Ligand SMILES: *[C@@H]1O[C@H](CO)[C@@H](O)[C@H](O)[C@H]1NC(C)=O
């Protein structure tokens with residue numbers, strides 16, 4: 329009898345842990361992906377898996393888990409790391425009246441000639457666009473171009489670039505937790521896209 333009890337209790341506990349773990353499952357998968365080596369040839373399937381040639385965990389302890397917008401989403405680049413200064417784990421706290429810096433290291437799989445930014449908050453299943461000015465987004469947000477005052481966008485394939493954008497968090501935003509869908513596109517095709525669990529405070 330008591331043995332059965334123990335087994336049932338064990339099962340309940342197991343299910344509870346599974347439920348708890350559901351949200352972090354993506355995170356765990358990403359942590360495993362992070363160890364995947366970069367492939368020289370064309371990236372088959374391009375799953376936005378982060379790839380690193382060195383032991384990245386030592387090099388960038390602040391790198392957040394990468395949560396792709398969709399499973400098996402085809403994108404024009406791979407994300408290598410996402411860093412938000414001041415945030416080591418989700419949800420990141422975004423303070424109203426401040427700007428939050430978003431830094432992405434990415435490696436294009438094709439030559440890139442333009443970038444458009446699209447950010448939405450996912451609130452109770454519906455998507456609300458953030459109003460943004462993304463004029464010349466590529467030249468102003470790719471650090472390698474901005475530091476040279478580049479006048480046009482030209483990114484080579486299989487070369488890692490650093491992207492940085494300061495997202496203004498308006499005072500008018502209500503304080504609440506939400507998922508941010510952060511996407512950079514080239515002419516409608518996704519260059520990279522990730523979800524960012526945040527809390528507006
Ligand atoms: C990448 O290319 C180099 C030289 O062509 C080769 O030695 C190395 O094994 C390749 N690495 C992978 C992951 O394919």
Ligand SMILES: *[C@@H]1O[C@H](CO)[C@@H](O)[C@H](O)[C@H]1NC(C)=O
Pocket residue numbers: 382383386
């Ligand atoms: C990781 O990087 C550190 C510093 O660059 C180096 O000393 C160490 O040997 C590396 N470890 C592995 C397993 O590559």
Ligand SMILES: *[C@@H]1O[C@H](CO)[C@@H](O)[C@H](O)[C@H]1NC(C)=O
Pocket residue numbers: 475476477
């Ligand atoms: C870019 O522009 C800034 C401000 O106009 C200037 O200080 C800087 O020297 C320029 N950098 C390069 C690499 O031309």
